Amino acid sequence: ADAGVQIYQVALAQNLLNTVPLVGIAQGPILSSYYRDAVTDEIVAGAVVLYAPDDQQGFPCGYGADGKLFTEDDPIVTLPSGFTVANIADGAITFDRSEVARVATFEAPSGANPDFSDQGIVESFNTLIDFLRQRYVFNNFAGVNDVDWDALHDTYLPRVEKAEADEDLGEYGLAMVDLAHEIADAHVYVYLDPLAGDPKALQTILAGIAGGKGGIGADVVELDDGRIIVTSVKPNSPAEAAGFTFGAQIVAVDGQAVADALAQPVNFNLKFPGTAESTRVLAVQYLVKRPPGTDLEIAYQLPDSSEVMTTTLTAVANISSRPQTAAMPMEYKLMDGIGYVTWKGFERTGIATHIFADFIKVMGAQQIPGIIIDIRGNGGGSALMEFAVLSYLYSEENPLSLGIADSYRYNALTEEFVREPKTTVLSAPPATQPYLGDVVVLVDQHCVSACEFMSYWLQASGRATIVGQYSTEGGGGNTNAVTMPGGFMFNYTAGTDIDLKTDLPTFQAVGVVPDVRVPVNEETERRKLEGGDPVLDAGIEYLRRLAFERLGHEPAPFANGAVTTTVPAGWQSNADGAAYRSPDNPITLSITAWTDSDETDPDAIMVAVDPNVEKAGELVTNSGAWTIYGSDANDIYNIYGVNVIDGQPYIITTTTTDERLVTLMAEFILAPALRDFSVNE
Structure with a gap:
């Protein structure tokens, strides 16, 4: 039989699954040798590699009258046997038979980072707002991160004009930080680090974010019953000197009842919460934050006392402790017959995925009936690693179909958003055994982006039970960044996925909601203070209950x-x-x-x-x-x-x-x- 012409895409991809040839998700390119139109599925530009088994094979040398490739009206040329590079551009196809051919990888126009850094401050601001009017994905979903771009522009234009008059990029950056806060999207944030080399901008920024740099040396939490209590007191802090202890209830701050104080706008500095819940959690924490040297009046009740006392404390610089950094990007162990694995970000993807594969192999070999995936505090990262990890939890007979949601992305050619079915199906790589036991996933309000998508796929497919005290951060989309004057970045949500059941973005602005909600009460908070982990305990309890039920x-x-x-x-x-x-x-x-x-x-x-x-x-x-x-x-x-x-x-x-x-x-x-x-x- 005539095998015909074989057509190959040249792709830059990451071999996360360590297979030759690339299989499954590893075939998904980071960069490709061609760009296709998401609406028509036509190759717009780029190159493909052809292989003809003999000199009797034909291939189009251009588009026919219908403007489409591989249809009956295409002009055809005969290919010589062997390999040929076909270059596609401007509706024409040319061929390269060089012994060593050069093939460039192609970045889709919609994936390019907009760059307004060569514009003035006011000009770049106007350009950014016009750009976001068109390209911020949630403009197209009523009730999801609704933004009045005209009102937002008019509100911040005076600050931007002042920044330009003062020739202060720091003022400009801080104005953009506050603007991003108003959008209340975890993926809309500002990265100011590139301005650190500008002394004037740096001084302005440090003064502007000082509010989150100091406090009274105590952590506070809102309990499920509505009380706001002190959960920990740092040694030698103003809070300790005032006699604050675990369970002390905060009643008022600077003469305002806490309910009224929490109703006021809060400057979260460089934190960008994405749900009402995570915003509330952060606002409670900021009740006792002030710039160092600032006085703060607090009315409080000590545990087992009905007397409301008032004291004035002077904020001190936050006592920072260097976080312990794990030697490996992912760690696992056995805990009382249950598998446990954790990692803080979808990064160092190659080694992390191999560690997870080893974890799954060990769990299978020891016939461990249940595992806990702890992704609390996971800041997201590589979607490819997310898919690689997910694949080990599904069999070929019962795979994970990402088709439970549609893709919604911007098409730069048609200048409109396009909704497409997701066709990716995930299962364990060849020659590996999937883990098919019970799965619990631990989340919190700091689980964002790829961390949330992993939780979402596992929950929506019924593969895992989500356990936590809080929902995830609510960053339900893919992002892009705009380069602004001075090199600082304004990040925005460029695309999303649409849940087929709700016809809404998957978990945007609401987060992935735990199936098992762990209480936030004095008991659980005290257990944390004493070194316990009530969320992990709840995950273990859930797996044990499943075992007992069976x-x-x-x-x-x-x-x-x-x-x-x-x-x-x-x-x-x-x-x-x-x-x-x-x-x-x-x-x-x-x-x-x-x-x-x-x-x-x-x-x-x-x-x-x-x-x-x-x-x-x-x-x-x-x-x-x-x-x-x-x-x-x-x-x-x-x-x-x-x-x-x-x-x-x-x-x-x-x-x-x-x-x-x-x-x-x-x-x-x-x-x-x-x-x-x-x-x-």
Whole structure:
């Protein structure tokens, strides 16, 4: 059969999956040898490499009257056998048969970074606003980051004109920071670092962002019940000197009730929250932030006190601690039979993806039933790495189809936004085994961009459960940056994905909402202060609950066959059949007939059995009413059920040394044993 002409694209791509040839997502180019029109799918310009198996093959040398390639009216030339480079430009195709041919990679016009750096301050501002009127993607979605560009222009033009009159790029940059805050999009932000080489601009900027550089040396959090409390106090800080402790409630700031203070606009400096929730969290933190040397009056209540006290504190410079930097971009470990992996950004993509592949291999080899992916604080980055990581969590039989959302991008040729179906399908790379166990993803309000998209795909496809105290940051799009005078950058959202169910941008301005919302209360905040991690604990608890819910129960005899109840399948009995133990030994279930006395009162019996017991409730079953008791002594946790049947007291005991299993043990081990208990004739 005639194989015909083979057509190759030349692409600059990253071989994240370490395969030869490139497969799956690794075939997606960073740069390509041609550019196609997203509307017509036609090649607009660039080059392709052709291979003809003989000298009898034809290929178009131009576009026909219909302006399309590969249609019947194309003019055709005969190719020589072997390789040929076809260069496409201005509707014509030329051929290069050089022994060594040069093929350039092609940047799509819509991907280019606009550069207004050669314009004056006011001119560049006007140009930027006109540009964003056309190119800010959420202009096309009512109710999503609505922007009145005329009003925004008129509001900031006086500041921009003053910056030009003062010849101060720092003033200009700060005006753009405030403008970006008004858009309230996590992907709309200003990068001022390039102005650091301008002494005047730098001085202006440092003065302008001083409000976030100082405070009273205390962290504050808004609880679910609406109270704002101190959660930590730094040593030798104004807050410590004033006697603030954990749980102190902030009532008013500078004479304003906290509710009124929070209703005022807040200068977040160089932080750009993207949801109402993350904005609120940040606003609460800024209640006690002031420029160093500034006085701040705070009305507060100490824990267990109804007295409102007022003190004036002088803000000091923030005490910065150098964050610990992991040696590797991704780290994993086993925790109590659960896999755990974490990373802070989708960067150093090659090594990070290989670490994740190793993590998946280890989890599969050890048959780990559940894993936790901790991407709290993950600032996003490479979408290619995001897809590579995702692929290991899906099988070829049940892949992840990104077609649950459409792509919405700007077409520079037609000067309009184009909605396209997403056709990418992800599954584990060839010769690897996907991880198909349970998956929990931990998120917070600092999970943004690629971090959020990964969470979204896993949640929307039903592959993972999202756990967190807060939703993600709400940056639901791809971005581009405009270069402004002095080299500072104004970043904007250039495109997005549209959820097919809602017909709205996936999670823009709302974030990925946790399936399991961990409370923000005094208990969880104190656990953090003491070095605990309530969000991680909730993820572990969720995976354990799934495992307990899947336990299959089967009848088992106790007390030499005198009684029967159900135990989880696979549990082993001891030598005398009085107790059953789980395979990994954290839980024991036993049944005894009380014969130490003639006592039939459950309370009296339990005091004799375990002096530390406390009554916890009652469960009525077909065999009668069971009284439930619990005890905790020497890190041994017992839950008992006592019932008197035909004058004979029976005690069912469940025991564990793991406090985290107590609730699950009661619900999934003891309760079924009580319900299914029967005395054999």
